Structure formats: structure tokens, C-alpha cells
Amino acid sequence: MTIHRLLSVAPLAAMAMACVVHAQAVQPGDLRASPERLVQAAVEGVIGTIQSQPDTRAGDLGKITAVVQKQFLPYTDFQRTTRLALGGAWRTATPEQQQQLYEQFQTLLVRSYAVSLAQLREQNVRFRYQPAKAASGATDVVVQTRVINNADEMQIDYRLQRTATGWKIYDINMMGAWLIEVYRKQFADIVARNGIDGLVKYLTTHNARQASEI
Numbered sequence: 001m002t003i004h005r006l007l008s009v010a011p012l013a014a015m016a017m018a019c020v021v022h023a024q025a026v027q028p029g030d031l032r033a034s035p036e037r038l039v040q041a042a043v044e045g046v047i048g049t050i051q052s053q054p055d056t057r058a059g060d061l062g063k064i065t066a067v068v069q070k071q072f073l074p075y076t077d078f079q080r081t082t083r084l085a086l087g088g089a090w091r092t093a094t095p096e097q098q099q100q101l102y103e104q105f106q107t108l109l110v111r112s113y114a115v116s117l118a119q120l121r122e123q124n125v126r127f128r129y130q131p132a133k134a135a136s137g138a139t140d141v142v143v144q145t146r147v148i149n150n151a152d153e154m155q156i157d158y159r160l161q162r163t164a165t166g167w168k169i170y171d172i173n174m175m176g177a178w179l180i181e182v183y184r185k186q187f188a189d190i191v192a193r194n195g196i197d198g199l200v201k202y203l204t205t206h207n208a209r210q211a212s213e214i
Contacts, residue, residue: 028074029165035132038167039143039158042075050117065114072113077161077168078106084170085183089191089199097196104203105183111210132160141167 026033026041046067050056055063082102083090090098126148132141139162146155157173171180190199
């Protein structure tokens with residue numbers, strides 16, 4: 001599954017995030033919040049803002065991206081996502097390369113969510129959260145969600161890790177595939193052919209092309 005394919009299925013991730021709920025109750029860094037409450041809270045501000053502002057509700061992708069950047073990112077740990085997606089290549093990269101990879105990969109993920117939310121900004125999607133099943137004291141859990149869109153129902157899972165600043169989302173399972181696993185294979189192929197700098201160039205070029213289409 002290529003980056004382009006992942007972008008085409010990104011609306012599924014947005015449906016998993018697009019439950020319109022009441023005013024945000026859980027702030028990033030709330031150590032008392034359960035993982036499922038965190039997953040729910042992660043999208044409240046984004047959805048509420050998109051639906052309440054004329055430009056974002058009208059589909060202004062640049063402004064929707066800015067909303068995702070500001071209000072969704074605090075609930076995530078995309079640096080961990082980047083490390084895991086790179087695998088062994090992360091350890092061989094220089095600090096400068098690591099920073100570039102993190103910034104470019106985060107840009108890709110943020111824009112993917114923005115594209116998805118733009119398509120669902122006026123839809124009513126029902127969303128059910130399942131309590132995370134994990135042993136007491138677990139630091140890594142999966143929150144299963146059910147997304148009901150008209151007569152269709154699908155399951156999308158979120159993986160979170162407990163950190164010093166609370167639970168953080170770092171992986172999503174869509175259509176039976178964890179994003180980190182999909183990207184890990186693609187990134188490994190690019191690094192094998194063109195090295196770390198080749199992957200940086202690939203992500204930078206991809207992001208620049210996507211930005212030009214906004």
C-alpha cells in the first residue's frame with residue numbers, strides 16, 4: 001500500500017474520528033483520562049472548530065490542516081510513530097536526518113487527516129468507543145471503535161502509549177492494516193534503494209506536491 005493509497009483510504013480514519021461530541025472534557029496531559037476518553041477528546045476540538053467556522057465548513061483545506069495541526073497533534077506522539085515506521089533506519093540516521101524525517105512524516109499524517117475531515121465535515125457519523133482491554137498498569141493499549149455511517153459499520157482501532165504527559169495516540173488500524181506496518185515496508189524499500197536522504201527527499205517532494213494542490 002503506497003502513500004497515495006493510504007491517502008485514498010484516509011477518509012476511513014476520519015470517519016473513525018468524526019463523532020461530534022459535546023464540549024471538550026479531556027485536555028492533553030490529563031493523567032486521569034482513560035485511553036478511550038482520550039481518543040474521543042482528541043477529535044472534539046477539531047470537529048467542533050471545522051463545523052463552526054465558515055471557511056473550514058466550506059472545505060478550505062489549508063485552514064482545516066491548520067486546525068488539525070493545532071488541536072489534534074497535542075493528543076498524539078507522531079515522533080514515536082516515525083521511529084517505529086523507520087525501524088532500524090531510524091537508528092542509523094543522523095540527528096538532522098531524524099528531525100527532517102519526523103517533520104516530513106508528521107506533515108504527511110496531518111494533511112491526510114485534514115483531507116479526510118474535509119470530506120466529512122458536514123456528515124453525521126455515529127461512533128462507539130470500546131473500553132481499552134489491558135492488564136492493570138499496562139503502558140500500551142488498543143482502543144477499538146465502531147463507526148456507523150448510515151447502514152455501514154466498520155471497526156477502526158487506535159493504539160496508545162502511556163507517557164509522562166498522559167496517553168498518546170501513535171498508530172491507527174484501518175481496513176485491517178496498522179499504519180506503522182504499512183509505512184515501515186514502504187520506507188524500508190525506499191531506504192534500501194536511495195538511503196535515508198532519498199526517503200527525506202521522497203517525503204519532502206510528496207508533501208510539496210500535496211501542498212500545491214490546496
